[in-house]
Every structure is written in C-alpha cells, then in structure tokens.
Amino acid sequence: MFTLKYLLRRLGFSVFVLVGALVLTFFVSHVIPSNPAALYAGARPRPEQVAEIEKKLGLDKPLHQQFYLYVSELLEGNLGESYHSRRSINTDLSIFLPATLELVIAAVLIALLLGIPVGVLAGAWPRSPFDYATRLVAIAGVSVPSFWLALIAQFIFFSQLDLLPLGSRISRDATLFYPVTAQTGFYLIDAAISGNWKAWADALHHLILPALVLAAYPLGITIRMIQTSMLEALSETYITSARAAGLSRRVILFKLALKNAIMPALTVVGLSFAYSITGAFLVETIFSWPGVGKYVTEAVLNVDFPVIIAVTLVVTVVYIFVNLVVDLLQSLLDPRVRLA
Amino acid sequence: MTLLAVENLHVQFSTPFGAVYALRGIDFELSKGEILGLVGETGCGKSVTGRSIIGLLDENAEVTQGRVRFENADLLQLSEADLREIRGNRIAMIFQDPAVALNPLFTIGQQIGDVLRAHGADLRSEQRERALQLLNDVGLPDPAQLVDVYPHQLSGGQQQRAMIAMCLAAEPDVIIADEPTTALDVTIQAQILDLLRMLQRDREISVILITHDLGIVAETCQQVVVLYAGRVVEKGSVETLFAQPQHPYTRGLLSALPRAGSRGRELNVISGTVPSGLERIKGCAFAPRCGFAMPRCHEQQPAFSAFGPKQQSACFLHEPLNHD
Ligand SMILES: Nc1ncnc2c1ncn2[C@@H]1O[C@H](COP(=O)(O)OP(=O)(O)OP(=O)(O)O)[C@@H](O)[C@H]1O
Ligand code: SF4
Ligand SMILES: [Mg+2]
Numbered sequence: 001m002f003t004l005k006y007l008l009r010r011l012g013f014s015v016f017v018l019v020g021a022l023v024l025t026f027f028v029s030h031v032i033p034s035n036p037a038a039l040y041a042g043a044r045p046r047p048e049q050v051a052e053i054e055k056k057l058g059l060d061k062p063l064h065q066q067f068y069l070y071v072s073e074l075l076e077g078n079l080g081e082s083y084h085s086r087r088s089i090n091t092d093l094s095i096f097l098p099a100t101l102e103l104v105i106a107a108v109l110i111a112l113l114l115g116i117p118v119g120v121l122a123g124a125w126p127r128s129p130f131d132y133a134t135r136l137v138a139i140a141g142v143s144v145p146s147f148w149l150a151l152i153a154q155f156i157f158f159s160q161l162d163l164l165p166l167g168s169r170i171s172r173d174a175t176l177f178y179p180v181t182a183q184t185g186f187y188l189i190d191a192a193i194s195g196n197w198k199a200w201a202d203a204l205h206h207l208i209l210p211a212l213v214l215a216a217y218p219l220g221i222t223i224r225m226i227q228t229s230m231l232e233a234l235s236e237t238y239i240t241s242a243r244a245a246g247l248s249r250r251v252i253l254f255k256l257a258l259k260n261a262i263m264p265a266l267t268v269v270g271l272s273f274a275y276s277i278t279g280a281f282l283v284e285t286i287f288s289w290p291g292v293g294k295y296v297t298e299a300v301l302n303v304d305f306p307v308i309i310a311v312t313l314v315v316t317v318v319y320i321f322v323n324l325v326v327d328l329l330q331s332l333l334d335p336r337v338r339l340a
Numbered sequence: 341m342t343l344l345a346v347e348n349l350h351v352q353f354s355t356p357f358g359a360v361y362a363l364r365g366i367d368f369e370l371s372k373g374e375i376l377g378l379v380g381e382t383g384c385g386k387s388v389t390g391r392s393i394i395g396l397l398d399e400n401a402e403v404t405q406g407r408v409r410f411e412n413a414d415l416l417q418l419s420e421a422d423l424r425e426i427r428g429n430r431i432a433m434i435f436q437d438p439a440v441a442l443n444p445l446f447t448i449g450q451q452i453g454d455v456l457r458a459h460g461a462d463l464r465s466e467q468r469e470r471a472l473q474l475l476n477d478v479g480l481p482d483p484a485q486l487v488d489v490y491p492h493q494l495s496g497g498q499q500q501r502a503m504i505a506m507c508l509a510a511e512p513d514v515i516i517a518d519e520p521t522t523a524l525d526v527t528i529q530a531q532i533l534d535l536l537r538m539l540q541r542d543r544e545i546s547v548i549l550i551t552h553d554l555g556i557v558a559e560t561c562q563q564v565v566v567l568y569a570g571r572v573v574e575k576g577s578v579e580t581l582f583a584q585p586q587h588p589y590t591r592g593l594l595s596a597l598p599r600a601g602s603r604g605r606e607l608n609v610i611s612g613t614v615p616s617g618l619e620r621i622k623g624c625a626f627a628p629r630c631g632f633a634m635p636r637c638h639e640q641q642p643a644f645s646a647f648g649p650k651q652q653s654a655c656f657l658h659e660p661l662n663h664d
Contacts (some may be wrong), residue, residue: 237440245427245455258443259446335444335445335493
C-alpha cells in the first residue's frame, strides 16, 4: 500500500522531471537557428514587420526573461499560441489530445484484453504449437514497423476487402447528417452520451484499423512478458500446493498464477503504453487521424516552437502519470510492496 | 484397516543424462488413523513417492510399474478431473517450506476460501465462518485477525499452521506431510508435530510423514518405512523396528542416531555414498556400503522376510545360507 507522504514525494519528483523537460526543450528550441517572427508574420514579410512582431512576442528580450514570461503564462494554464496558425494551443490541444487518447486507449485495451489471456495460455502450455505461434505473433508485433503494418492493413481491409475506411476519425456523412456534440472530445463517449448510435458506429468503424496497428507493439510486449512470468509463477511451490488442494486449472492459471505473473510484467507493459503515445504520431499521420501526432508533425515541419514545447510537456505528463499508475497498481496488487 | 496401499511402484525421470530411476519398487500400506513415517537419506525417493500418490509428479516423470490403491481405485489410472476430486478432498499435502507453499498475494482467508469453493462451499459468509473455525482448530491465536492477513505477516510456525488449516478445509482422510518441520525452529517443530498427532487422534486422519529424522519418527509415528535408493529396505511398527532393527542399513541409521545418555561424538555414520539414480541396480542397492555383503548381494535382489506379524526386512542375511 502507499502513504500520503509517498504520494507527495512522488508529486514533487514529477514536478522536478517536468521542469527539467521544460528547460531542456525551451532552451534547445531557442538556440536552434530559426526565425520565429518571420514565421508568425506569414509569407514574404517586410523587415520592419518582423521587428515589430519580435517586439510583440518578446523575442527581442534576453533568453532568461523570455523563459520567465513563458513560465508565468504556463502557471496560469496558458500554453501560448502557434506562430504558424496564431491559434491558441490550449484550444487546439483540447481537440487533438482527446483524439490521440481515444486511439491510444483503444490500442491499450486491445493489447491487454488480447495479450493477457494469450500470454497466460502460452505460459500454461510451453513448447506447444500454440506457444510457438504466439511467440511468432509477439515477435512480429514488436519488430514489424508500424508504417508497414499500417499500409498492409489498409491494403487488405480497404483496398481488397473494402471493409474498413482508409483513414480519418469519422465519415463526412456522419458529420453532416448526425453530428456529434463535443463534450469530452472522445467521439465514442460523446456519441454514446447523446444516444447518437449511428455516429458511434461510424466512429468505431474508423477507430478499428489505426487502433489495431497501434496495438501491435504493446500487444507483442504484453504477450511476451505475461508468458515468461507465467512460466515462472507456475513453477512456484504455491502452485503445487494449490494443485494438491484440488483447485481447478482455471483458478490456478487465471487467478493464482496470473496475479503473480502480472507483477513483473507491469513495469514493462506500462512503459510500452507510454511509448504508444509517441507511436501514435506516426499512425495518426498515415491514417489522417486528427490527433496530437498530426498536429506536432506539422509544427515540426514549420519549426513552430510553442507547439513543439507544449506537446513535449503534455507527453511528459502522460509518461509521469503512467509511471505513477504502474507503481500504485504494484502496491495494490502486492501486499509486500509498501510505498512510503 | 488398510486405507491406502502403494504396490510395486516404479518411477523414472527422463533427463539429458539419461533415465533417472527414482523409485525401483515401493510397497507399503497405510491404515486408517495411523501416522506412517517415510524415512531415508536425501534423494532416496521420499518426495517422489508422496507426489506419485496424488499425481503431482514433474512433467518428465513416468510411472513405469505399480499401483496406488485407494478405496477400490488405482489412483495412478485416474483422469486429471477425477484426481482433482481426490486432491484436497480425500488426500491433502503439506510442504516443507510454508513460506513458499502459500501464495504471497492472497490472504490466508482467501486461500482457505479457494479450497472450500473447489470442494463445494459456495456461500462467502459460510466460507469465512469455516476459515475462522479452521484457524482456531490448528491452534492459531486470534483467527478473526489472522484470516485477513497475508502470509508474509506470519511467523514460520504460524504459516505452517495456516497451511495445515488449508489442508483440513475439505476434511481429507489422508495428509501427506513432506518434511513439514524441516524449515522450522526446533521448538516450533515439536508444536507442529503435536498438532499432527492431535489431528490423527481426534479426527482419525491418516498421515504419511516424510522425514529424514528418525528421532521424529520415533516420537510421532506408529509405522515406519525405511527407503534406500528408491526401494523399501525395512518396514514395520515403530516399537518393534526401533527395538530390533533387522536390516544392516536400518541398523546403521539407528546407531548413527545420538542416543539419550550417550556422550555424542561416537556417531556411527555409514561410510560410502548412495548410488546414483542413473545406474541400473542389479542386486541389493546397499551392497557397496554393506559390511555383510556377499557375492549374491551384487547379483540378486533380496525379498522381504517377516519378523513377527509387524516387521519386514529385505536382506539375504535373513535367509538360510543353503538356499543358494
Ligand atoms: N524432476 C526430476 N527430474 C529428474 N530427477 C528427479 C526429478 N525429481 C526427483 N528426481 C530424482 O529422484 C530421486 C528422488 O528424489 P526425491 O525428491 O524423492 O528425494 P527425497 O527422498 O525427497 O530427498 P530429500 O530428502 O532431499 O527431499 C532423486 O535422485 C532425484 O534426483
Ligand atoms: S542383501 Fe546383502 S548387501 Fe544388502 S543389506 Fe543384506 S547383506 Fe547387505
Ligand atoms: Mg524430498
């Protein structure tokens, strides 16, 4: 279990990491030679225009003062505005972040709901054809590049079978005829709340392919980790004593052994999920998924620093959050782990 | 009355080095309500014997001959599903180190509850009631608190008592206890053995007590079976066998035991080593270490000779010389 003291210390450490990430990205982005004011001004700006904008954005001030300004805005919850589109980054992220999270959470659910039972069974029947088949799937999931997987998936399910759409979050028809009113930004949730089942089905239809492609990596990791730690757990004496007590195979595998097997798998699996946030960036671009990935890719191409810094911060927060959740889960699952 | 009989049991393991002949013919009978001690040096096949009975041998094991009779059934022929009905319910097992035999991630109450559920108790409230009763029965103080505690929060002795409570959950007729006190302090050892004796007396549970300690056998058991290299060399009631050991191996073991009143030191340890399980043994397995070994001892296996109604020993010394 964990104590309040632990949570506070953990929170303090998270702030430290966050500040580190902020300082690093901020200063690196200001050292790289580029001309933000010119970007802000638009096509073919006149020099005096650029100078004026530099003044307006505070780019003429010394670096530490710029940093101070940025942080004081940040503390008020303001991530600034894009140099390129001049839109508020807060507004943009409130649209793009839910899209990415919806994709990542779907992928994570697929990986867990499929990976855990498959890993358990593969661990229960070592050296069986099923075991070898899952090893192959796991290795493929981890090593096949996601862009290749995405193209193959599109080729099969769109071009050949015409079962699933090529990309985007929802079809144009759905947007026109049964639009989803945004509340959480998660289409599946918003459509469900308003009982808009046609849009819900349409959104799910669009989600399947990119979520499956994104799930490949965490699925491979989950299968492998659960399978190895199941093998280990099943060789423990407490499993023999459970068998000696006449417990059924189902209880032994999915209750007694699995709870022990999840422990060592948790850290790696947690990390692979945090990793799929960045993995989502590529998948989003391929599937025209209007998420943070597409957003930041454009920002990088335009050298749009406020956006790059903001997205870096958001991703850091997600990493910190996932790590915290993993630690808390571990202490909840294992009474011997005391977080103090 | 014979409750369980092991007959001519042969078990071998396949290993990268070849077949390991772990059991080369084990015979003994367990009567209702008695404690039978299975003794022998390390590697002689005590644990393999115990595990064969309830079908918990490792995957590389094979029973090549023999039967385990239990109520008109041969346990070695039962399907996994039928065995599950026997395990825990009719024949339960206790292990050497309770610290690893209990699941670290479940409370004592949850683990007892699992056994109860596997054998038919469905109501949660009923399970808790039973668990409290069982913890009380095995002499644990404050069951109401211990039932919600995890194994690591208990002492070794308490863990073993909790393990025994788990074994009693489905009211078995037989408990196989594989060195149940080896991992515990001496004073705790005595308490656990007392508990086993009490269960045998009050509930008429039969116990197969596996140990390498003849002192424990003398104090706890009514019957004793002495194993050597996967075979029974001598067996009988504790009274007669300890008073008049017949087999040279048993005699050696008993004289190695520090006697009350002796000054220690003069331990008469048998010299030589146990044959490897990889060897096929033609004659008496003890021959290489036996001071009485004769030529035929290396060629033939001795049969059992009876010494009164309660004792048997397998050695050529017991047979009249003119027989060969
Ligand atoms: N899985 C296995 N693979 C190969 N050989 C095995 C296996 N299990 C047991 N054996 C062998 O079987 C023989 C008997 O082992 P067993 O565990 O029954 O000995 P034991 O009498 O219980 O000894 P101890 O007092 O050390 O517990 C040993 O020679 C051992 O090496
Ligand atoms: S049979 Fe022979 S070798 Fe074996 S114990 Fe008897 S005398 Fe010794
Ligand atoms: Mg043993």
